[in-house]
Amino acid sequence: MLHLLASLAGATEPVALPTVRPSAWVRPGFTWIADDPTNPTAQDGFTIEARIGMEASLQQLPVKAKVELGLLPEPAVTDAYLEVSPHGWVDVRLGQMKVPFSLHRLASDTRRQLPEGVAFLDEAGVGRDIGADVAVAVPIAGKTRVVLTSGVYNGEGANRIQNVNQRYLFAQRVLVTPLGARKGVFEGTHRALPDGAVYLGLGGGWLYDYAGDGATAQESNTFGVELQAAWDVLSLQAEALDQELVHANASVADYHVKGAYGQLGCFVPAPWVRDHLELVGRVELSEPNTAFGAADGEAQPDLQAKQTIIGGMNLYVRGAADVAQRYHDLKVQAAYAHVTPLEGADADDDSFTVTATARF
Numbered sequence: 001m002l003h004l005l006a007s008l009a010g011a012t013e014p015v016a017l018p019t020v021r022p023s024a025w026v027r028p029g030f031t032w033i034a035d036d037p038t039n040p041t042a043q044d045g046f047t048i049e050a051r052i053g054m055e056a057s058l059q060q061l062p063v064k065a066k067v068e069l070g071l072l073p074e075p076a077v078t079d080a081y082l083e084v085s086p087h088g089w090v091d092v093r094l095g096q097m098k099v100p101f102s103l104h105r106l107a108s109d110t111r112r113q114l115p116e117g118v119a120f121l122d123e124a125g126v127g128r129d130i131g132a133d134v135a136v137a138v139p140i141a142g143k144t145r146v147v148l149t150s151g152v153y154n155g156e157g158a159n160r161i162q163n164v165n166q167r168y169l170f171a172q173r174v175l176v177t178p179l180g181a182r183k184g185v186f187e188g189t190h191r192a193l194p195d196g197a198v199y200l201g202l203g204g205g206w207l208y209d210y211a212g213d214g215a216t217a218q219e220s221n222t223f224g225v226e227l228q229a230a231w232d233v234l235s236l237q238a239e240a241l242d243q244e245l246v247h248a249n250a251s252v253a254d255y256h257v258k259g260a261y262g263q264l265g266c267f268v269p270a271p272w273v274r275d276h277l278e279l280v281g282r283v284e285l286s287e288p289n290t291a292f293g294a295a296d297g298e299a300q301p302d303l304q305a306k307q308t309i310i311g312g313m314n315l316y317v318r319g320a321a322d323v324a325q326r327y328h329d330l331k332v333q334a335a336y337a338h339v340t341p342l343e344g345a346d347a348d349d350d351s352f353t354v355t356a357t358a359r360f
Contacts, residue, residue: 016058016059016060018056018057018058019056019057019058019059020054020055020056021054021055021056022052022053022054023052023053023054023055023068023359023360024050024051024052024053024359024360025050025051025110025357025358025359025360026048026049026050026357026358027048027049027050027109027110027355027356027357027358028046028047028048028049028355028356029046029047029048029049029115029353029354029355029356030045030046030047030353030354030355031044031045031047031351031352031353032044032351032352032353033349033350033351034348034349034350034351035348036347036348036349042349047355048072049070049072049109050070050071050072051068051069051070051071051078052068052069052071053066053067053068053069053079054066054067054068055067062084062085062086063082063083063084063085064082064083065081065082065083066079066080066081066083067079067080068080076158076159077096077158077159078096078128078158079095079096079097079098079128080095080096080097081093081094081095081096081097082094082095089136089137089138089139089144090134090135090136090137091134091135092132092133092134092135093132093133093134093135094131094132095130096128096129096130096158096159097128097129097133098127098128099126099127099128099129099151099153099169099171099207100133100135100149100151100171100173100205101126101171101173101205101207101222101224102121102126102205102224102226102239102241103185103187103201103203103226103228103237103239104117104118104121104187104237104239105121105126105127106185107185107186107187108185108186108328110328110329110357110359111185111186111187111328112186112187113187113188113235113263113265113278113280113312113314114263114280114282114310114312114333114335115312115333115334115335115353115354115355116310116335116337116351116353118239118259118261118284119259119284119286119288119306119308120241120257120258120259120260120261120284120286120287120288121239121241121259123257123259123286123288124222124241124243124257124259125157126207126222127157127158128157128158129153129154129155129156129157129158129169130153130154130156130158130160130161131151131152131153131154131168131169132151132152132153133149133150133151133152133171134149134150134151135147135148135149136148136149137181143179143180143181144177144180144181145176145177145178145180145181146174146175146176146177147173147174147175147177147181148173148174149171149172149173149174149175150171150172150173151170151171151172152168152169152170152171153168153169153170153171154168154169155167155168155169155209155210155211164213165210165211165212165213165217167209167210167211168209168210169207169208169209170207170208170209171205171206171207172205172206173203173204173205173206174203174204174205175201175202175203176201176202176203177199177200177201177202178200179198179199179200180199181201182199182201186328187228187235187237187263187265188230188235188265188278188328189230189231189232189233189234189235189265189267190230190327198230198231199228199229199230199231200228200229201226201227201228201229202226202227203225203226203227203228204223204224204225204226205222205223205224205225205226206221206222206223206224207220207221207222208220208221208222209222212248214248215248215249216248216249217247217248218245218246218247218248219245219246219247219248220243220244220245220246221243221244222241222242222243222244223241223242223243224239224240224241224242225239225240226238226239227239233266233267233268233269233274234264234265234266235264235265235266236262236263236264236265237262237263238260238261238262238263239260239261240259240260241257241258241259241260242256242257242258243256243257243258244256245257253291253292254291255289255290255291255292256287256290256291257287257288257289257290258286258287258290259284259285259286259287260284260285261282261283261284261285262282262283263280263281263282264280264281264282265278265279265280265281266278266279266280267279275316276315276316276317277313277314277315277316278313278314278316279311279312279313280310280311280312280313280314280335281309281310281311281312282308282309282310282312283307283308283309284307284308284309284310285305285306285307285342286305286306286308287305287342288302288303288304288305289303300344301341301344301345301347304341304342304343304344305341305342305343306339306340306341306342307339307340307342308337308338308339308340309337309338309340310335310336310337310338311335311336312333312334312335312336313333313334313335314331314332314333315331315332315333316328316330316331317330317331318330318331328357328359329357329358329359329360330357330358330359331356331357332354332355332356332357333353333354333355333356333357334352334353334354335352335353335354336350336351336352337350337351337352337353338350
C-alpha cells in the first residue's frame with residue numbers, strides 16, 4: 001500500500017505556486033516657492049509620496065497580475081491589471097493602468113530626470129483609466145523595431161468603476177526603435193544597453209474621448225509626438241502635444257491645449273561622477289487654453305501661456321552602468337524652475353525642489 005501511494009504521488013505533477021514580487025517606493029522632498037500676493041495658494045513645505053505594490057506571475061501560463069496603491073494623502077489604487085502574453089510579441093492588459101500616451105507619462109514618477117512633471121501633460125488630463133489594450137512588437141532581424149499599442153477605456157479616469165455616459169476613450173500609439181527597444185520606459189541614458197550606449201525612439205499617439213453627456217458633453221482629440229535618444233553620457237528627449245476640446249454647449253468656447261518641451265541630460269565625464277552625477281535641463285512651452293487668452297487679452301494665472309526653464313542635478317547611488325532603470329532606484333534630485341508668462345501678468349513664482357527616491 002505504501003509503495004502504491006508513493007507511485008501515485010510521483011506520477012502527479014506538483015502544482016507550481018505563483019511567483020510573487022512585492023515592491024514599494026518612497027519619495028520625501030521639500031519645495032520652496034517664491035511668495036507673490038497674486039498667488040496665495042503657493043505654499044512652501046515638505047512633501048512625501050509613497051506607494052506599495054505586488055506583482056504575481058505563473059511559470060506554466062503567460063499571465064501576470066500587478067496591483068499598486070498610492071498611500072498618500074489617503075490609500076488609492078494606481079495600477080490593478082492582468083497582463084496576458086499569448087505570444088512573445090503580443091501583450092494584452094485588462095484593468096486599471098496608464099493610458100499609452102507620452103513617454104514622460106509612461107515612465108514611472110520615480111524614473112524621471114527631474115522632480116517636476118510636464119505642466120501641459122497634466123493640463124491635458126493624460127493619466128490612468130480602466131479598460132484594455134493590446135501591444136504588438138514587430139521584430140526585425142531579431143530585435144524589436146516597432147511597437148504598436150491600441151486601447152479602449154471607459155474615459156472616466158482612475159478609480160471610477162462605472163462608465164457613466166457609456167462612451168469610450170480610444171488610444172493609439174506607435175513607437176519606432178530602429179536600434180532595438182528598451183525594456184520598460186524610463187528617462188535618461190544607460191550605458192549597459194544590449195547594443196551598447198546608443199538608443200533612439202520615435203513615437204506618436206492619438207487619444208479620442210467623449211466626456212459628460214447632453215449639454216455638459218465635451219469631445220477631445222489629442223495628438224502627440226515624441227523623441228528619445230541616448231548616447232554614452234548624453235540623453236535627449238522632446239515631446240509636443242495638441243489637444244482640441246469641443247463643447248456641446250455653444251456658450252462654452254472651444255479651445256486647444258498646446259505644449260512642447262525639450263530635455264537634455266548629461267553625466268559629468270570625470271572619474272566616479274561619470275556614473276553618479278547627472279546635470280539636466282528642460283525648456284517647456286505650454287498654453288492651457290487658447291480661446292481664453294485670445295478672447296480676454298489677459299489670462300488668469302492658471303490659464304495663461306508660459307515658458308518654464310528648469311535646471312537640475314541628480315545624484316545616483318547606483319551607477320548608471322548598472323541594469324537598465326535600476327540606477328533610478330536610489331537617488332537625490334534637486335531642481336530650480338523659472339516661469340515666464342507669455343500672456344497676462346507676471347508673477348514671482350520661481351521654485352526650488354529637492355527630493356530623495358528609494359525603490360525596493
